[in-house]
Amino acid sequence: xxxxxxxxxxxxxxxxxxxxxxxxxxxxxxxxxxxxxxxxxxxxxxxxxxxxxxxxxxxxxxxxxxxxxxxxxxxxxxxxxxxxxxxxxxxxxxxxxxxxxxxxxxxxxxxxxxxxxxxxx
Amino acid sequence: xxxxxxxxxxxxxxxxxxxxxxxxxxxxxxxxxxxxxxxxxxxxxxxxxxxxxxxxxxxxxxxxxxxxxxxxxxxxxxxxxxxxxxxxxxxxxxxxxxxxxxxxxxxxxxxxxxxxxxxxxxxxxxxxxxxxxxxxxxxxxxxxxxxxxxxxxxxxxxxxxxxxxxxxxxxxxxxxxxxxxxxxxxxxxxxxxxxxxxxxxxxxxxxxxxxxxxxxxxxxxxxxxxxxxxxxxxxxxxxxxxxxxxxxxxxxxxxxxxxxxxxxxxxxxxxxxxxxxxxxxxxxxxxxxxxxxxxxxxxxxxxxxxxxxxxxxxxxxxxxxxxxxxxxxxxxxxxxxxxxxxxxxxxxxxxxxxxxxxxxxxxxxxxxxxxxxxxxxxxxxxxxxxxxxxxxxxxxxxxxxxxxxxxxxxxxxxx
Amino acid sequence: xxxxxxxxxxxxxxxxxxxxxxxxxxxxxxxxxxxxxxxxxxxxxxxxxxxxxxxxxxxxxxxxxxxxxxxxxxxxxxxxxxxxxxxxxxxxxxxxxxxxxxxxxxxxxxxxxxxxxxxxxxxxxxxxxxxxxxxxxxxxxxxxxxxxxxxxxxxxxxxxxxxxxxxxxxxxxxxxxxxxxxxxxxxxxxxxxxxxxxxxxxxxxxxxxxxxxxxxxxxxxxxxxxxxxxxxxxxxxxxxxxxxxxxxxxxxxxxxxxxxxxxxx
Numbered sequence: 001x002x003x004x005x006x007x008x009x010x011x012x013x014x015x016x017x018x019x020x021x022x023x024x025x026x027x028x029x030x031x032x033x034x035x036x037x038x039x040x041x042x043x044x045x046x047x048x049x050x051x052x053x054x055x056x057x058x059x060x061x062x063x064x065x066x067x068x069x070x071x072x073x074x075x076x077x078x079x080x081x082x083x084x085x086x087x088x089x090x091x092x093x094x095x096x097x098x099x100x101x102x103x104x105x106x107x108x109x110x111x112x113x114x115x116x117x118x119x120x121x
Numbered sequence: 122x123x124x125x126x127x128x129x130x131x132x133x134x135x136x137x138x139x140x141x142x143x144x145x146x147x148x149x150x151x152x153x154x155x156x157x158x159x160x161x162x163x164x165x166x167x168x169x170x171x172x173x174x175x176x177x178x179x180x181x182x183x184x185x186x187x188x189x190x191x192x193x194x195x196x197x198x199x200x201x202x203x204x205x206x207x208x209x210x211x212x213x214x215x216x217x218x219x220x221x222x223x224x225x226x227x228x229x230x231x232x233x234x235x236x237x238x239x240x241x242x243x244x245x246x247x248x249x250x251x252x253x254x255x256x257x258x259x260x261x262x263x264x265x266x267x268x269x270x271x272x273x274x275x276x277x278x279x280x281x282x283x284x285x286x287x288x289x290x291x292x293x294x295x296x297x298x299x300x301x302x303x304x305x306x307x308x309x310x311x312x313x314x315x316x317x318x319x320x321x322x323x324x325x326x327x328x329x330x331x332x333x334x335x336x337x338x339x340x341x342x343x344x345x346x347x348x349x350x351x352x353x354x355x356x357x358x359x360x361x362x363x364x365x366x367x368x369x370x371x372x373x374x375x376x377x378x379x380x381x382x383x384x385x386x387x388x389x390x391x392x393x394x395x396x397x398x399x400x401x402x403x404x405x406x407x408x409x410x411x412x413x414x415x416x417x418x419x420x421x422x423x424x425x426x427x428x429x430x431x432x433x434x435x436x437x438x439x440x441x442x443x444x445x446x447x448x449x450x451x452x453x454x455x456x457x458x459x460x461x462x463x464x465x466x467x468x469x470x471x472x473x474x475x476x477x478x479x480x481x482x483x484x485x486x487x488x489x490x491x492x493x494x495x496x497x498x499x500x501x502x503x504x505x506x507x508x509x510x511x512x513x514x515x516x517x518x519x520x521x522x523x524x525x526x527x528x529x530x531x532x533x534x535x536x
Numbered sequence: 537x538x539x540x541x542x543x544x545x546x547x548x549x550x551x552x553x554x555x556x557x558x559x560x561x562x563x564x565x566x567x568x569x570x571x572x573x574x575x576x577x578x579x580x581x582x583x584x585x586x587x588x589x590x591x592x593x594x595x596x597x598x599x600x601x602x603x604x605x606x607x608x609x610x611x612x613x614x615x616x617x618x619x620x621x622x623x624x625x626x627x628x629x630x631x632x633x634x635x636x637x638x639x640x641x642x643x644x645x646x647x648x649x650x651x652x653x654x655x656x657x658x659x660x661x662x663x664x665x666x667x668x669x670x671x672x673x674x675x676x677x678x679x680x681x682x683x684x685x686x687x688x689x690x691x692x693x694x695x696x697x698x699x700x701x702x703x704x705x706x707x708x709x710x711x712x713x714x715x716x717x718x719x720x721x722x723x724x725x726x727x728x729x730x731x732x733x734x735x736x737x738x739x740x741x742x743x744x745x746x747x748x749x750x751x752x753x754x755x756x757x758x759x760x761x762x763x764x765x766x767x768x769x770x771x772x773x774x775x776x777x778x779x780x781x782x783x784x785x786x787x788x789x790x791x792x793x794x795x796x797x798x799x800x801x
Contacts, residue, residue, distance in 0.1 A: 059345065059347040059398075059469075060347055062347065062442075063347045063394050063395070063396070066394045066396070066442075066445050067394055070394065094419065094421065095398060095419030095420075095440075095441060095442045096418075096419055096439055096440050096441030096442065096449070096450065097419070097441060097442060097445070100446070169786070170752070170779045170780070170786075171779075171780075198754055202674075202677050203670060203671075203674035203677060203678075204674055204675070204676070204677020204678035204679070204680060204681050205677065205678075205681055206754050206755075207670075207674070207675075207677075207678040207681070207730070207754075207755060208563075208678055208681040208682070210754055210755050210780065210781040210782075211561070211562055211563030211564070211631070211755070211781070212563045212564070214780060214781070214782065214785075215563070215564050215568055215782050215785055218782065218785040218786065219567065219568075219570070219785065227681070228681065229681075275683055
């Protein structure tokens with residue numbers, strides 16, 4: 001019944017994209033954390049976490065998101081989430097962390113928003 | 122052997138095949154009898170009732186018997202240990218009768234001096250022209266090496282089973298140290314708790330406690346640490362003792378959570394954040410019941426069931442996870458509990474529990490369920506909710522903890 | 537759970553005639569009766585089954601608490617009787633099933649017309665003056681034998697368990713599975729068999745009983761058969777011209793004839 005968890009990363013002009021899909025829980029969070037440790041956003045970039053394929057996320061998954069945010073903050077980069085599933089948005093609200101993550105409906109929206117703000121001045 | 126063959130034949134097979142064949146023939150001319158007697162395995166023939174009719178020299182040598190001690194005088198089963206005889210009679214002999222052959226069975230033979238020889242036994246039945254059994258032919262292989270290896274495997278299996286039991290016991294013991302063994306009696310209140318670990322082998326991440334503070338006030342909390350296993354247990358332990366110490370230092374629940382946040386955030390950070398969600402409360406009894414102040418740190422809202430069945434989720438808006446951020450914010454909510462009112466703290470194992478299918482049980486569903494429980498006490502509410510969890514069967518895949526406090530009915534609150 | 541499939545119940549064609557229920561012993565399954573069934577089926581309706589944990593029973597129905605005592609096996613017998621609504625049953629129990637039959641008949645005497653105890657033993661361990669033939673160390677040795685054959689079992693047995701029981705090449709499968717069982721289950725059955733003491737149950741038997749024994753039997757020696765006969769009032773003792781513990785295999789005609797004579801008599 002368990003939906004396989006996969007984590008992929010890719011670099012884009014605006015910064016690294018971390019894609020988490022499937023079930024993110026205590027069993028799979030170590031894989032996510034491993035990938036997060038290898039992320040290297042530059043100052044002024046945006047680390048984008050694509051959650052469009054995420055089926056389930058428990059507290060271990062929230063840990064992974066916090067770890068990703070810590071990586072971004074330490075590098076002087078921003079962090080944004082794309083396609084946050086309803087239940088996770090609700091959890092982030094419940095635990096008071098919704099405001100820590102910019103959130104966009106899709107990765108495309110996130111990229112556009114970042115592009116306009118980066119080329120803003 | 123090959124060297125001798127070459128010398129005797131005076132040439133290689135490629136050059137003089139006929140000479141080689143002649144040399145084989147010379148070596149093997151008495152092969153049938155010699156092979157039978159001195160084969161590198163034991164041979165044994167018995168009548169259908171097991172009486173030994175023929176046995177080869179190899180087997181006699183292994184067992185230390187003379188031929189006349191066995192032939193016509195002993196049965197094959199007489200050579201087995203008693204346990205082996207039972208196994209032979211209940212497994213080997215019936216199968217042999219049914220199929221005419223049975224093989225690869227591990228048995229032990231007893232030698233004349235009582236020593237035991239682990240062997241592998243294969244038997245076939247020689248039948249007459251009418252298909253009736255006449256003779257049982259048995260080959261016996263020395264299995265000392267194999268048996269030693271197998272015993273090693275069996276021992277490893279038994280050790281693994283012991284180890285598993287030990288880990289299980291350790292987890293249970295450790296779990297007990299992380300929970301209060303028995304809730305203290307709180308004057309004028311009914312208190313009850315429940316704990317369901319998701320795994321028998323891993324220490325869970327839920328914790329709760331109820332403890333006296335100065336005067337007649339009480340502190341209590343229920344929380345859930347992220348992750349599972351030993352690392353989560355370390356955080357659970359740290360959180361539990363920090364909360365108790367912080368509450369003694371300054372009982373204000375928001376301050377208590379702030380202190381816990383500072384401790385956890387210093388201890389764990391960067392790419393392996395460890396945090397917990399907690400509801401921490403302060404209970405101040407009064408003449409009509411008690412006032413509770415709750416501070417929430419990212420935890421599902423506590424549940425208040427009034428004596429008349431009205432149920433309310435006590436949100437603490439903006440309360441953040443404890444330990445995740447250096448300057449987390451926490452918010453408090455305050456209510457008065459009167460006779461017949463029950464306050465329930467629970468972990469998200471409950472509201473994340475999968476009911477049949479994939480739908481998760483929500484806080485709102487819990488609230489609606491709770492409103493059916495009035496008139497309630499802490500004890501009846503904990504019993505009803507733990508029954509509800511049991512009904513989810515395999516659906517509860519996270520630890521679940523419950524802590525409930527109620528003011529007893531006085532009998533006149535309905536009026 | 538459907539008892540028929542749980543216990544892999546099979547019934548011979550003949551619907552009339554008295555019912556003979558054949559209960560297999562430790563180590564095997566209902567196929568142990570194969571050589572006597574044709575002769576019995578001429579006069580009787582023959583019902584066969586496998587205890588849960590044996591043969592082609594439903595292993596998922598097995599539980600250690602139930603099958604660590606012979607009462608659990610007697611319950612299987614009674615379950616089969618109830619499911620098939622059997623009445624006036626001639627219950628034939630081989631080896632340990634002789635005592636299972638005694639327990640079943642003592643629980644529901646009205647269900648059974650007669651008992652046939654084939655190579656029975658009420659107590660395998662020596663006990664004071666009683667000679668069962670075995671010591672506790674002997675039984676531990678048997679358990680070691682089961683363990684020693686464990687490794688061979690797991691490899692040989694896995695494909696059978698995975699296989700489809702409905703497949704046509706039944707003969708081959710039977711050959712693979714006969715007398716083989718999960719070693720953990722066999723161990724529990726072995727302990728229930730060889731450590732039970734049912735001597736006190738014998739005088740309670742109120743159903744006409746025949747004790748069938750062999751001239752030479754390493755597991756249930758003739759003295760033990762006589763002991764059983766002497767403690768069941770009115771029982772008859774028949775010594776078959778056969779050797780070994782399984783006369784239904786070593787002397788099927790004589791065994792079938794003795795069962796028929798007592799059941800029809």
